[in-house]
Amino acid sequence: MMKNRIVLMALLGIVCACTKSDSSPVKSTLVGSWKLSEILADPGNGSGTFRAVTSNKTITFDNKGNVGCNGVICDMFNDASTKASIGTYSVIDATITSADCANTKINYVLKNDTVILIYPCIEACKAKYIRLR
Numbered sequence: 848m849m850k851n852r853i854v855l856m857a858l859l860g861i862v863c864a865c866t867k868s869d870s871s872p873v874k875s876t877l878v879g880s881w882k883l884s885e886i887l888a889d890p891g892n893g894s895g896t897f898r899a900v901t902s903n904k905t906i907t908f909d910n911k912g913n914v915g916c917n918g919v920i921c922d923m924f925n926d927a928s929t930k931a932s933i934g935t936y937s938v939i940d941a942t943i944t945s946a947d948c949a950n951t952k953i954n955y956v957l958k959n960d961t962v963i964l965i966y967p968c969i970e971a972c973k974a975k976y977i978r979l980r
Contacts, residue, residue, distance in 0.1 A: 877938065877955075880907045881962050881976035886923055889971035897975055903927045906962075906976060912936055914943055921948030923966055923974040 883904040889895030904918045904927045912935050914920065920932040920943065934945030942952040943964070954965040960978040 877908045878910050880979040884977045885975040887973040891970050
């Protein structure tokens with residue numbers, strides 16, 4: 848009987864040690880600051896390509912699932928402005944949500960030192976950000 852309790856306590860300790868807390872920081876290579884470098888706005892015939900832009904617009908992802916932007920994050924054409932945006936991001940479904948975007952989700956793709964935001968447009972519209980060092 849005492850032996851069973853010891854085994855049960857040991858198993859319970861292992862289970863508790865392996866359980867991940869919901870409040871743990873997000874571990875992602877997305878964490879950091881990124882600068883807008885290119886925009887793709889398809890004219891409707893599939894011929895759109897990324898075009899370089901001169902911009903000081905940045906987005907910053909923290910390790911707690913928050914994202915901030917020195918412009919309106921849901922506006923791919925807007926440069927940095929006095930209107931800053933905040934929101935949250937999910938590494939599970941690769942989305943960004945911000946109240947400034949009427950809670951419409953923006954998808955993103957992370958590839959090496961590039962993050963591409965994919966806006967919910969009828970035609971393809973994307974913004975490419977490069978990692979700031």
